[in-house]
Amino acid sequence: MRERPDKSEQRNRSRSFAPKGGRRPSHAFRKPARDADAPVILYGWHSVAAALRNPARKIRRLWATENALRRLADDGIAAPRQTELVRPDAIAARLPGDAVHQGLLAEADPLPAPDIEELKDGVVLVLDQITDPHNVGAIVRTAAAFGVAAIVTTARHSPEATGVLAKSASGGLEAVPLVTVTNLARGLEVLKASGLLVVGLAGEGDVDLGSVELKTPLALVLGAEGKGLRQLTRATCDVIARLELPGAIKSLNVSNAAAVALYIATARVGSRPA
Numbered sequence: 001m002r003e004r005p006d007k008s009e010q011r012n013r014s015r016s017f018a019p020k021g022g023r024r025p026s027h028a029f030r031k032p033a034r035d036a037d038a039p040v041i042l043y044g045w046h047s048v049a050a051a052l053r054n055p056a057r058k059i060r061r062l063w064a065t066e067n068a069l070r071r072l073a074d075d076g077i078a079a080p081r082q083t084e085l086v087r088p089d090a091i092a093a094r095l096p097g098d099a100v101h102q103g104l105l106a107e108a109d110p111l112p113a114p115d116i117e118e119l120k121d122g123v124v125l126v127l128d129q130i131t132d133p134h135n136v137g138a139i140v141r142t143a144a145a146f147g148v149a150a151i152v153t154t155a156r157h158s159p160e161a162t163g164v165l166a167k168s169a170s171g172g173l174e175a176v177p178l179v180t181v182t183n184l185a186r187g188l189e190v191l192k193a194s195g196l197l198v199v200g201l202a203g204e205g206d207v208d209l210g211s212v213e214l215k216t217p218l219a220l221v222l223g224a225e226g227k228g229l230r231q232l233t234r235a236t237c238d239v240i241a242r243l244e245l246p247g248a249i250k251s252l253n254v255s256n257a258a259a260v261a262l263y264i265a266t267a268r269v270g271s272r273p274a
Helices: 007-015 045-053 066-074 088-092 133-145 163-169 184-193 231-236 254-269
Strands: 040-043 059-064 083-085 104-108 123-128 150-154 178-181 197-201 218-223 239-242
Touching: 040 045, 040 163, 045 059, 045 066, 045 104, 045 163, 059 066, 066 083, 123 133, 123 184, 123 254, 133 150, 133 163, 133 254, 150 184, 178 184, 184 197, 184 218, 184 231, 197 231, 218 254
Parallel strands: 059 083, 123 150, 123 218, 150 178, 197 218, 197 239
Antiparallel strands: 040 104, 059 104
């Protein structure tokens, strides 16, 4: 009869996201919220390749298939010393069943982020408790495309910058800092004190965003789908604007709304990348 492991051994096993044999269910893949020691999980070609290119991103460990390593070499991307050559199913066993890893999986340290008091230039996106990691990841990807200076999120009711979010961001996490605040209304007041015009977006906004006299530095505030901006968030914004849509459907997915809003804003005032 096998001896049962002591509690310390059980705890050590529970910290590993890579069980032997079989796939771990998606709920087990999630790390405890805001665990400072937990690694960032990156998988998929764009997410991992961008991280490997980023000198600010410390890679703890990389799992890669032979084909993926060959592709990295062809693109002039050096694999870290802590690289393990594995078969595709060995990577799949370490991820949720629906994850598309493309032969690459990395554990990395979180990227450093500025304090909200340091955000004084360009265009900033503020997310008011948007919880879907796919949406937030898509917003990060769009923000990187438009040269957004930073994205501000709340410490609670927002996904961590790992796993699904990182995959959806498609490398955008390496280009756009994520700034986390405990109290969003106070964070918006800090941005206003730094000279940012704070514009909230809502379907029932008072004015079309395209007609607002926009200027940089600028903060665009987006609310979660369904509930939208919270009351205190609205009250703290300088302007509540809407996206004037010409078609039969008058609302957009929040990640699409972010793209349209950034297009309008950057076309009118320009944007300086961070």
